[in-house]
Amino acid sequence: MSRFLIECTYVFHHPEMNSGIQRVVRNIINHLPKLQDEAVCIPVIFKNGKVFEVKQLAPEHADDWHGRSRRTLEKAAQKLVQVRNRYWLIHSRLLRFRPWTASHNVRRVTYILCRLASVSFVLPLYLTEWILRKTEEQPRAFEMECRADDVLVLLDSSWHADFFPVAEQLQQQGVAIVSVIYDLIPLTHPRFCDGPLVQVFDRWFDWIANTADGFIAISSTIRDEVRDEVQRRLGKERADARWFDFFHLGSELDRLDPNQSVRPAVEKIFTPGRAIYLMVSTIEPRKNHAYLLDAFERLWQNGSDVVLCFIGRIGWKNERLIERVKKHPELKRRLFMFNDLSDVELEYCYSHAKALVFPSFVEGFGLPLVEAMQRGLPVMASDIPVFHEIGGEFISYFDLNQPESLCRQVRQFEDSGIFPATQDMADWSCLSWEDSTRQLIERVGRHGVERQMQIQQHVRSECHETDHCSE
Incomplete structure (x- = not known):
């Protein structure tokens, strides 16, 4: 096997x-x-x-001082390994050109000089690895x-x-x-x-x-x-x-520590009767947070009291957006941002929000969508192919070229209490992580078996042709 x-x-x-x-x-x-x-x-x-x-x-003990120190040393060791590999890759590429191709002595001298220079990162690497070995419990x-x-x-x-x-x-x-x-x-x-x-x-x-x-x-x-x-x-x-x-992904949150509690600052925004719309993702351009701000600013200008909450660590190429959020007049009133929530706190937000809004330009899957839907939280998402594959008719889709498209859906939901998707969330079913793991292994295994059968057929075909030719 x-x-x-x-x-x-x-x-x-x-x-x-x-x-x-x-x-x-x-x-x-x-x-x-x-x-x-x-x-x-x-x-x-x-x-x-x-x-x-x-x-x-x-x-x-990943979260104590010892664990954090080891992670710092492991990261340093990995960086030094990358430096070492790139250093000798450059050395090997140099040897393809003149004067290194023309003279053994030049190649030898270059190698010796490179060896001496490599001490600057080889010694720290050896020392870091030695400390890691000695401190590993x-x-x-x-x-x-x-x-x-x-x-x-x-x-x-x-x-x-x-x-x-x-x-x-x-x-x-x-x-x-x-x-x-x-x-x-x-x-x-x-x-x-x-x-x-x-x-x-x-x-x-x-x-x-x-x-x-x-x-x-x-x-x-x-x-x-x-x-x-x-x-x-x-x-x-x-x-x-x-x-x-x-294969498709599962939906459970795996770091739900029963000893952790939800911070008062998080609990505070979920007061009864308040309509909280979540955006859960790393804050970076592809996720399109600015679209949500544009749409919700229109809603606020028209008198709506809906609340927009960004959840996710701060990523890259987002300086203007972060500055816009921090200086926004609705910050901590109808606009909130949390960059360091635990899974316990994320679970709390999923369970108490009114909907997830997800305006990504492009995704490979969209894990927050299934995390939300698995908990019965309805989802409004950008009209892109992968979201149709994952959520089908259970998601309400909006046009990325028109923030008003999302505004209309939020207003409709707030006024009627009926979520604007074709099918009811109660009929949606999701994969667990066990289902996802099994799907991955089964499909990889199936292709492996098919591959072996193809190879065996090819070998038998070659043997048949050889026997035929020998006759």
């Missing part, structure tokens, strides 16, 4: 992160044990050019051997990773590589991303397009985009040699 090696390197080293991809990775990994009777699934990380089996995804991952029939599922965000040569070596040994794709936004909508990310993501996708045996996206919308992009880069014949599929 093939083993599924589920890669979670970034989340393993950054257990404090709680944005979209980290939520997905953590929930998938935590639900793998429930599939143990159906498939052999092993969480793995890459470290120092080797594969490690993860026994515990997060440290036991209990190892959370152990080195393991891979088998030729293993399936490596790259679940985590790997575009900044440095394990590509190891993955290629495993593939040469027979390990199949499957890439989970969350979206292609840095390629399709680069204006919403930082410049360095666009370049890094483009190089990563070029590598994964040429390397992976299959791709599984988090929606059929993204699956189709991935197929088109791989075909554009590799050509139809090579793209057809790979498989493309999708």
